[in-house]
Amino acid sequence: MTAPVCAVILAAGGSRRLGRPKQLLPYAGTTLLGATLENVRRLGFDQIILTLGTAADEVIAHHDLADLTVVRNQVPEAGCSSSIRQAIRYVPADADGVVLLLGDQPGVAGSTVRSLLSAARAAPLAAIRYRDGLGHPFWLGREVFPMLDQLHGDKGVWKLIDAAGAQLVTVDVDDETPLDVDTEDDYRRLLARSPEADAARSR
Template sequence: MTAPVCAVVLAAGGSRRLGRPKQLLPYAGTTLLGATLDNVRRQGFDQIIVTLGAAADDVAAHVDLHGLTVVINDDYGSGCSSSISAAIDHVDAAADGAVLLLGDQPGVQATAVHALVAAASGAPIGACRYRDGLGHPFWLGREIFPQLATLHGDKAVWKLIDAAGPGLVTVDVDGDIPIDVDTEDDYRRLLAQTDYAHVTGRAR
């Protein structure tokens, strides 16, 4: 039997640089997190885990979380590593690992996700290699779950990526790293890119 494929979507952040809950920013006829989750749902995962923290009640009231495994991270202020640690306990026991995605990055392509799963399943860690560098989604193999549980801070998972050396599985993606929204400038760039794609049928 094929092992189930799990996604972990990080959406617990406090949006400190933005100054308002980025999960609820209007985007693509819904919210930023809603659009991201709609995209993830279309990618055929057997399980989708989403972590919430800041503004969790408002997010739950305005974003469709039906069918998802929702994990509340009360320690979200310590960084996204705490959300990863909280989420991995809920990954299906039969899964080889999980695909890590960002709740503020709605532009991840299904082809990138599928290529990553195909290449990295069974490996400890994997990432997408875009034209402008490495980026999400990441593959986190079950064998590194104990390490993930001990991480601290916002960029700790990147330390595992950097330390993996030749053990890091990468897949090439034809395009730049999809925009993730941390600031108002990021949000404006995302809206401008989306408007461009809507008019022309392609990304910049």
């Protein structure tokens, strides 16, 4: 039997720099998080785990999450590492690992995720190498789960990636790192590259 393929989407951030829940920002006919969820659902994962935090009630009220495993991070101020630690507890025991994605990065292409899975499922760690450097999505193999449980802060998983050395598998993608949203300027740049903006420019 083929092991289940799982995704973890991090969406528990408090949007401190933005000043409003970025998960609910209008984007591509839905919300920023909604667009990410639509993209991830198309990939056919056996399980999608979504971590929510500060704005959990609002996010749940605005989205249909019935097909997802929703994990509420009670301490989102502790950073992404706390969300990852909680999420991996819901990964099936027979899964090889998880694809880690950001809920505020809807521009990640399906082909990028498929390339990551094709190259990395036998590896402990993998990342995408864009033209401007390493970026999400990451592959976190089951053998590193005990290490994930020891991470702290927003950059904990990056420290694991940086320290992996020769164990890190990289998948080259001939594109810039897709935008993620932390500030109003980030949001404006994302909107300028949205499907609606592209359609308007082509008219």
